[in-house]
Amino acid sequence: MPQPAKHAELDHPTLDVLAQRWSPYVFNPRPVEEEKLKSCLEAARWAASSYNEQPWTFLVARREEPEEFAEMLGFLVEANQAWAKNAGVLLLTVVCRTFQRNNKPNRVAEHDVGLAAGNFTVQATALGLAVHQMAGVELAKAKAAYQIPDTHDPYTGIALGYAGDPALAEEQKLGERDQSPRPRKPLSEIVFQGRWGATAKWLS
Numbered sequence: 346m347p348q349p350a351k352h353a354e355l356d357h358p359t360l361d362v363l364a365q366r367w368s369p370y371v372f373n374p375r376p377v378e379e380e381k382l383k384s385c386l387e388a389a390r391w392a393a394s395s396y397n398e399q400p401w402t403f404l405v406a407r408r409e410e411p412e413e414f415a416e417m418l419g420f421l422v423e424a425n426q427a428w429a430k431n432a433g434v435l436l437l438t439v440v441c442r443t444f445q446r447n448n449k450p451n452r453v454a455e456h457d458v459g460l461a462a463g464n465f466t467v468q469a470t471a472l473g474l475a476v477h478q479m480a481g482v483e484l485a486k487a488k489a490a491y492q493i494p495d496t497h498d499p500y501t502g503i504a505l506g507y508a509g510d511p512a513l514a515e516e517q518k519l520g521e522r523d524q525s526p527r528p529r530k531p532l533s534e535i536v537f538q539g540r541w542g543a544t545a546k547w548l549s
């Protein structure tokens with residue numbers, strides 16, 4: 346089945362894979378091939394990080410293990426459960442906010458987990474998969490259930506799988522979301538030069 350495409354409308358050229366990435370609400374409930382999952386995690390592993398601390402860990406629940414999948418699904422907020430239940434794989438990112446080398450706070454630990462999630466997402470897109478990241482996770486419940494140590498905290502959820510046909514969405518509003526526009530701020534609003542609020546001259 347062809348993947349529904351919701352590619353970015355670019356003002357300037359980018360790598361194809363970046364323009365192709367988007368976050369679907371409608372997933373086709375099929376498993377993700379093990380090699381593809383490993384490849385996405387490998388991409389995450391090779392992200393840059395401050396002092397090469399690699400402050401990320403991933404808890405993974407695949408459709409093929411229905412009990413584990415259902416358990417992780419249960420840690421998502423209800424609105425996310427409604428669509429994430431059809432993903433092939435659910436993941437929880439976990440952050441370590443202290444440097445293991447000296448026990449001092451790592452101010453950019455979350456940033457680095459985000460970079461790893463970004464690598465994961467780009468690799469997934471290149472493999473024909475889709476990723477939908479989630480802030481809506483019951484973090485305290487997940488921390489207790491997975492026995493995550495005090496040194497680490499669950500941080501975000503990731504749904505990985507194959508985008509489905511919005512016309513076949515179980516809930517009409519989810520299909521509509523997948524066909525809605527993808528607004529972005531123009532570069533003139535987010536790229537400044539010289540002082541705050543001054544659009545970079547070379548942009549106009």
Ligand SMILES: Cc1cc2nc3c(=O)[nH]c(=O)nc-3n(C[C@H](O)[C@H](O)[C@H](O)COP(=O)(O)O)c2cc1C
Nearest residue numbers: 366367368369424425477478479480481482501527
């Ligand atoms: C860290 C993060 C948390 C997110 N949390 C949620 C979430 O809990 N529920 C949801 O439906 N979408 C969530 N999203 C998806 C965003 O809404 C989506 O990325 C944004 O609207 C841009 O759409 P696009 O990814 O298709 O470009 C999250 C995305 C990120 C990066």
